[in-house]
Amino acid sequence: MPSLRNLLRTMALAGMSAALIAPTAVAHAEPSPADLTRQIETSSAELERVVESYNKLTEEIRTNKAAAARLQARIGPLEQQVEQSRADVAELATTAYKNGGLRTADAFLRPGGSAALLDRLSTIDQLTRKRQESISGFTANQRRLIDEKSRLDATLARQAAQARQLAAGKRQIESDLAELYELRRQAYGAATERPAPKPAAVEAANVPAVAGDAGTAVRYAFGAVGKPYVWAADGPNGYDCSGLTSAAWRAAGRSLPHNVRMQWGVVAHIGRSELRPGDLIFYSGLGHVALYVGDGQVIDAPSAGRNVLKRGMNMMSIQGYGRVR
Incomplete structure (x- = not known):
């Protein structure tokens, strides 16, 4: 018996030593x-x-x-x-x-x-x-x-x-x-945003009363709220950022190129204090554009996986402001 107890004691000590010197497994946290x-x-x-x-x-x-x-x-x-x-x-x-x-x-x-x-x-x-x-x-x-x-x-x-x-x-x-x-x-639970029920209809009550071509462009943008971002698309079922602004102004009878930098090149550049509904706001080194709808709000097609929405105009770094001629 003493010899068995000694053997078990030796094995237990060896196991503890092995546990102490074995490398610890690194736990990788799932991304939040x-x-x-x-x-x-x-x-x-x-x-x-x-x-x-x-x-x-x-x-x-x-x-x-x-x-x-x-x-x-x-x-x-x-x-x-x-x-x-x-x-x-x-x-x-x-x-x-x-x-x-x-x-x-x-x-x-x-x-x-x-x-x-x-x-x-x-x-x-x-x-x-x-x-x-x-x-x-x-x-x-x-x-x-x-x-x-x-x-x-x-x-x-x-x-x-x-x-x-x-x-x-x-x-x-x-x-x-x-x-x-x-x-x-x-x-x-979802790869892309789920639009709210009838978002454009809900937003219709918030459409500002804007006269002329700018008003037509603003109403078009409100009607696009909730539709998905679709790359290189200019409606009517989906839009990318410059596709939405070009489609909105096309509804008003004005032609804008389907590209942010080209749009910046053809609009009249204005100051922030001159902004009025229908103007364009350019962002992130001319990498994004949105349509100003008044009260500090814009409507834009944000990015892949998201839907057209109305949000505050200061959502990212602003490059400049433009008025469609």
């Missing part, structure tokens, strides 16, 4: 809801920058395509004019030869002889030169337009390649967001 929210906001802000770059390229491509179409519309008739002038010259020469007495023997036997032939040749030469000058002018203009269109085509090809690169970047960010949304689902 606040941590998850910060991660989602960071990724959403990154996605918004990519989306706005994509929007800018889309606007530029649309503008260049329209310019190329206008050039092509001018080139087509010009080509017809060139071909017609060439045909006229050929017909003039043929007619002069057949009916104008330009055959050498005929010409010498007719009254006036060689002198009359020289006069007719001189007239034909002058007409031909005028036609050739017209052809040269048409050809020069045609060449200039074709060169310009070639430059536009090269620009469009380059921008299309850039758009594909941006789309690839967007897919990567959306993949990252999908993982964060899964964490958010675990933390909050």
